[in-house]
Amino acid sequence: GSEDSANTSGGGEAGANPKTKHKIAYVTNGIDPFWDLCAAGVRQAENELGGVECEVHFPPKGLADQKSILETLLAKGIKGIAVSPIDADGQTKFLNEVAAQTKLITHDADAPKSDRLVYIGTDNYKAGRALGQLVKEAIPDGGEVAIFVGRLEQLNARQRRQGVIDELLDRPSQALGQIKFDEVAKVFKGEKYTIVDTRTDNFVMDAAKSNAEDAITKYENLACMVGLFAYNPPRCLQAIKEAGKLGQIKVCGFDEDDALLQAIKDGHAYGTISQQPWKYGYESVRMLKGILDGDDSVVPASKFIDVGYKSVTAKNIDEFWAEKRKMTALGAKKD
Amino acid sequence: MNKNTLGILGLFILIFGITWASNENFANGYNMTNLVKWSSLYAIMGIGVAFVIITGGIDLSIGSVIGLVAALMALAIKQGWNPTLTVFLLLGLSLVIGLIHGLLITKVKLQPFVVTLCGLLFYRGISRWLTDNQTMQYPNTEGLDSFFSGKVGLFGQFSLPSPLFFLIVIAVLAAFFLNRTIWGRYLLALGNNEDGARYSGIQTDRLKITAYVICSFLAGVSGLLFAYELDSVQPAQTGEFYELYAIAAAVLGGCSLRGGQGAIFGVIIAAAVIRLLRNSINLVGISTHLEFAIIGLVILGGVTADELIKRIVAKRRTAQVNAAKS
Amino acid sequence: MNKNTLGILGLFILIFGITWASNENFANGYNMTNLVKWSSLYAIMGIGVAFVIITGGIDLSIGSVIGLVAALMALAIKQGWNPTLTVFLLLGLSLVIGLIHGLLITKVKLQPFVVTLCGLLFYRGISRWLTDNQTMQYPNTEGLDSFFSGKVGLFGQFSLPSPLFFLIVIAVLAAFFLNRTIWGRYLLALGNNEDGARYSGIQTDRLKITAYVICSFLAGVSGLLFAYELDSVQPAQTGEFYELYAIAAAVLGGCSLRGGQGAIFGVIIAAAVIRLLRNSINLVGISTHLEFAIIGLVILGGVTADELIKRIVAKRRTAQVNAAKS
Amino acid sequence: MPDAQPLLKISAIGKQFPGVRALHNVDLTLNQGEVLSLVGENGAGKSTMMKILAGVHTPDEGTIELDGRAVQIGSVREAQKHGIALIHQELNLSDNLDIASNIFLGNEPHKYGVLDRKRIYEESAGYLKRVGLDFPTDTLVADLTIGHQQLVEISKALSVDARIIIMDEPTSSLSKKESGNLFEVIRDLKSQGIAIIYISHRLGEVMDLSDRVAVLRDGENAGELVGDEITHDAMVKLMVGRDVSQFYNRTATPPGEVVLELDRLRTPVHPTVEISFNVCSGEIVGIAGLVGAGRTELLQSIFGVTPAVGGTMKLEGKVLNPRTSLDAIDSGVVLAPEDRKRHGLVLEMSVRENISLARLRQDQKVGMIDFRGEAELAEETIVKMNVKTPHAEQITQYLSGGNQQKVVLGKWLAMNPRLLLLDEPTRGIDIGSKQEIYRLMEDLAASGVAVLFVSSEMEEVLGMADRALVMHEGAITGELPRDQLSEEAIMQLATGKKAAA
């Protein structure tokens, strides 16, 4: 009886409806406020560009969850997916499976060996070097530097850290694909700068703060604290404030937590490197829409769209913060 | 099949039906295959923990054991060890872990919750340390890859994933062990009344240790399955939280945390319910932020309904007795 | 102070000494103030969960309750609610949460592990959903800020952090309640022998509910303290895992998971041990990757030593009894 | 004799449990200052009736009147307010607390909830004196023997200012001396106008104490006896519905070869005391002694659950050194333990599963359960032991005490033991079942099994033992052959006076 019902159902009509929006999905690598800013960019593009309807998924616990979300999206017949692969190399095979069934692009982290159509991202190593540059500006006379990060198992975290270390030790630049990573439990002594420690907190907020506190206790001559994940610099700032060493220990960070931006404005922190996350979201939607509309010109020959990064210091903080506010407000939409 | 299992089966069918009705793609081959795959993975963990729960114990460490085994496998391959040999070594390691748990619990008489909580912390820390907290890839050691995460096509996009075969073997053995062998009977007896079992000549310590060994062993198997399924390991994350899902599956599937009660089939269905819920949330398009809340509610609803049904049955039985007597 | 508490105090002094010896900065005012602060925060959670453990129950939900309260506070302030009023509302909410747990456990007769596991999932999901999973900053509502996370300077960099005052008040009340009031007595009695307590006219259900209410309430208080301490909330992460630390502190501090046993002072010292370990790991310069492993080992070592000491004491007592008899 | 206005009047009480009708249409009256005994077989509903009075259970139907006024007793609190105190059949102390705290548990003197510790310790000392318990009031209950714990329970009942005190088998774990002490207390209470409801399976005590006896059978009133009507035979007849004559009819046969031989055995609780004796095939040997004399400990050491710390044992000439019960069972030694519910049975399992629990190992086929054999064994045993159960699948929890004990025995008989150890085989068991258990012991002895039993009931030892060993503080103080058995001789040895050998 299925043939009869197929005739009478309006299935054909709906498929031909030109107003039907492309259903696409934006998949992150976890739950983090960073991704909410990206989602803001997604919403913005959705509103501005029209013709697409985008789901945003935050896999709660790592790779298994990301994989099953992608599988479900495929099952659902989604037309395009932008994903930030948690482990690009390990996932290549699976990503190819995905790419075979839908339009796949990567953002934030690339899977260069996979069949993804385009990668939207920044060079985290370069961004790390830029962060090292900020540290140099913050403490031009040199001194002890400690690094704080959530987890070093994420490639971007390792790249950033390596960038900072290489820059401070004035090592030559490494190519993104072939970076040699330094050990974690090691002190790196350069001419002016010494990287005394790297502490991880596993995303536990109180650990992030107490790591900062303990570093202040341990390294009496600490000159600069570098936070590689969004929540790290604000925790460092709190610890410094409570130790009565505001201004004495400089802070340089990554990302754009409001507390950090405020501190830059107030002169308590030196600066931060922003990847302008909304651009990931915006560009991802723009790419997918273009690809789905059959407009191949959106994809550059290099298959790489560099959204770049921005060094934010007291000089440009007002302008940057205004942009962030605008983006957040623009994209805010309950999911 | 007992009454408990019927309840959870009903829940499964209900959610299955609702999801199907609200999304036509739900029943396609691709999605079904995936659902079967993830359910199998969860069910294997759940069966392991069910054995421990039947003895009246608990195992909080399995998530970390999964992480450890997965990490060590990747590490060993990287170091150039023979993959197949490593698999056996790691399964051996998980047996040893279970043995240690069991010995601490029976001989030193520590509480299972405490021992396995320490295990949870310890194995996770060791994984992170050994791998320097780096994500590790699984190279294509072809044989193992398709053994642990391959598929046998059926028709269309319907296929049978490797973990299902593992589950079938494990479930059949487990159910057989529990219901048909003397040791299974002993396990149930000691879960109900440990002293009573001991006075009947049952070597309760050995059996309890066996239960922890089975549990850790199946966690080890799961670790390999998960790792090969994902082709990669994150030492800080892989397996995190799984103990809670496994325990939830065991409880929802009819194991009482008081011990002495358990049904393998129920655990499998319960694991499938948990996976189905997640699938359903993603398919129907409910905010992923709500996922945990919904799973929590459904489990709570499930066990509450179970409890209330039991009471009604008991009441009816009283009424029957009265009717018969007067 | 009982014997159990002496053991954990010894452990504390040992680690304290070792750390001090290996890092001279350890004993400076800044570090001591921090150590006291974090220990107080953990101890408050630990005391809450101790009440539940004394009844023979467990509460896995407190980490999620902490996250929920912290998230709602930020949300309310953002929405322009009166902060002080919100504090009272949220403390009220945590009371209600405890009440619901208690009712489900006593009236519907669900197992504490199951109820609070569902709570763990549910509250976490709700926090994420309500806040749309956004990190929320705590604006400087000055009064509350210094109330929950202020400091009273002593000399040099030594000062007394707010959480310490909270802890003192809570600990004194808790110890008084447990050891000096009839309800504390009832709690201990019912944890040991629930039927016996009921036959003595003790309203066991009410008391058990009270224990869950106290636990959730203290989790609520901790939620506010943590949030103000960190000046921000990550709905998906704040409080995650804390239940395990709190339970570990309670167990290490002398509460038996079998119920009927508990000492507030022990829990406080045990919480301090856990925090001290972390501090020590950072100061001595051990890889943070190993943190979990070390904490796990120390807890296991602590409870093992405790168990072995108990046995030796029991043996000596037997010997004495025999000596007295013959 | 009853006054116009009884203190307590219970009418037409009914109570159902899932699958069990415990009480049906029960009437009972109680007058001021009288001792009313309640007797009946296991499961007759005695404890249930008393739990209703104490507010533990609520009745499904019927009324309770106190001083002529109908009352609802919805909780233990309310019962206490009405002046009703119940000493439960099972011990209900919190052994993490001390004696004083337990005596006042639920009834503490307090000010705004704050304990009045001084009063608690002072006043509890007085109660201890009354029941003759000579311990400091801050002794942990966990450190007391069962018998002493029972005395704490009794002190607890005295501490609530009760008009009605109910004692549910208070002497089941008391020795003769301690029981005597309790009877003094009861008479004293009675003289103060307090009414007592006394439940016991020891009919001798009942005859001595009671003004009136009410008998329950199958949850219904079976009759009442007053004054001179209270005789052993009359009570038994009402309880079981027929005459039970010839209670003990042991006729010893000459013993066979030595089955069990103990040579200077030392148990963990009394590691300095050496125990030596023999038990022969076909012999029934009783072990008498006061509570806490170490009899249970001895049986447990022979059975391997608490392995001996020194000395040697031989079973039929072969060295027996069991480290676990399994070792003992494999050599042909089995034990029906004192605490049936905790050690004897897996209460949540069916009669079939309990009966086969020990035998499974023998009948296995490469580890697999022989289900058919198991079912046959269960059916056979139920018939042989005369277990009253609707079917083999009944959960043992729902059986009466006597039938539970028969299941325990059935489990062990299926093992064809060489030596049967019985610890208080008839504790808390009604008269009909008792008789069947005695018969069984004799049958086994006749078939050549050696039987060693521990009993605190003097008549049981006198009636059943071919030979009695008497223990005191872990040591065997004497051995009495059947012709020298007497109450006085046993008491002498049990209190530590060595027999002039």
Ligand SMILES: Nc1ncnc2c1ncn2[C@@H]1O[C@H](COP(=O)(O)OP(=O)(O)OP(=O)(O)O)[C@@H](O)[C@H]1O
């Ligand atoms: N809580 C309960 N749930 C179910 N059945 C019960 C419960 N308590 C008692 N029963 C059943 O009710 C009946 C009466 O039990 P009760 O304990 O009153 O007997 P009893 O006369 O005190 O026996 P005994 O001499 O062995 O103490 C028995 O069949 C018993 O199994």
Ligand SMILES: Nc1ncnc2c1ncn2[C@@H]1O[C@H](COP(=O)(O)OP(=O)(O)OP(=O)(O)O)[C@@H](O)[C@H]1O
């Ligand atoms: N597991 C144990 N741990 C410590 N002491 C024990 C233990 N079991 C028995 N005892 C003690 O050993 C002594 C002998 O106890 P046992 O139970 O063997 O005596 P019994 O003569 O069988 O008395 P009952 O009639 O009460 O069973 C008592 O003082 C008792 O408190």
Ligand SMILES: [Mg+2]
């Ligand atoms: Mg009774």
Ligand SMILES: [Mg+2]
């Ligand atoms: Mg005994």
